[in-house]
Amino acid sequence: MKTLDLALLRTLQTVVDHGGFAAAAVRLHKTQSAVTHQMHRLEAELGFPLFEKSGRSRRLTAQGTRLLGYARRLLALNDQTLHALAGAGEGATLRIGAPHDVADTLLPGLLAGFAKAYPQVQIQIHVGRSPFLMDDLRRGDLDMTLSTRLDPTLPGLTLRTSPTVWLCAEEFSYRRGDPLPLILADEPSIFRQLALQTLEAQPADAAVPWRISYESPTLIGIKAALRAGLGVTARSIDLLDPTLRVLGPVEGLPRLPDVAYHLYLRGDGGHPIARRLFLDLAAGGVPFGPPVDDGPAE
CATH class of the missing domain: 1.10.10.10 (Winged helix-like DNA-binding domain superfamily/Winged helix DNA-binding domain)
Incomplete structure (x- = not known):
């Protein structure tokens, strides 16, 4: 052969x-x-x-x-x-960011693959909101990050899409036609945008009345308000747990657009091992943005 x-x-x-x-x-x-x-x-x-x-x-x-x-x-x-x-990666540290939504769903699988490929690399995890993680990446404070933001100016790879759903507490009661009490992140937030744009785009004869009842700068605050029964939020299905339930057409709520989760690399390529890990993942998918130098890790 x-x-x-x-x-x-x-x-x-x-x-x-x-x-x-x-x-x-x-x-x-x-x-x-x-x-x-x-x-x-x-x-x-x-x-x-x-x-x-x-x-x-x-x-x-x-x-x-x-x-x-x-x-x-x-x-x-x-x-x-x-x-x-050659013992590549010995003494190296990679800084990886992830949004709260997928820190315990999408991130663990990535970390397991990274650790298997480079067991000697130390990994620092930064969990935060997508827009702020992207700012950290551009400043060079991160080597890679997961994000819901689409930025074709950075080397990126779409890992998956997830349904966006209306979530509320398991015991929360909502009567169709009542003003929808919204629990939202403050700006900037893609889920806030998806919720408001979807509600505002409804035809007049099917419009859902709504009001903002609670805002928080953190996902922890949003989850606390949800579990307290203060209202409804639009979020990735990844956030669903036994204390929450999904609202939908039965309650008269419109379908929300799916959200994509991307993996981004620093614009300058960052650490050689970060480049190698990114290229390994890109080999199984369709990357976007500028090409990545495929030089060997050091």
Whole structure:
């Protein structure tokens, strides 16, 4: 059985990630003809074309796209193996942020994967509100963060979407047609925006009257008000627990938009291991924002 040449696969990945043969040549410190020759070698070894013409540029064929997915995983595993054997990460500290909503749902799985890949890395967890975590990331106070904010100017990866629902205390009583007492975070808050925009967008004949009954700058305060039966809030389904219940069409409340949770990397790439972890995750999904330098971790 043939053995794939990882150097050729890395060139393929670089061509795609950096937008073409010329840009890949600059990134790899090669001539453009050398990059072209490598791709011809890879096509010859595989027995099928990797690129096809699209106007004045070239794009991956269907088989090329399929190969790229495997290439990313092979290269990530190769680099991870070399880093582990070399003791990569010893003494390093990564600072990772997460919103309160997913600190005990989405975050644990990520942390387990990070710890398995780099057991010698110390991880500092910062839990807070999405907009403030994004500010910390831009200032360089964090290496990576989970966030509900969409920012295409930073390297990002959408991890999942979650339903946004109307939540209240299990014993809370709401009669259809009554003003909806809202429990909201103060600005800036994506859930506050989703709640108010959804209610204000209702047609006049189906409009739900509402009022803001409680505001808090923290999720702890919102949960306390919910459990005290002070009203209803719009929040990710991740917040649901046995003390709360979901309201919906039966009570006349409109459906809320889903919310996406993204993983962001610092704009300058931050710590080399943070870049490597981000690229490992991106190999299994569709990243957005500016490309990330895929240099080896130090």
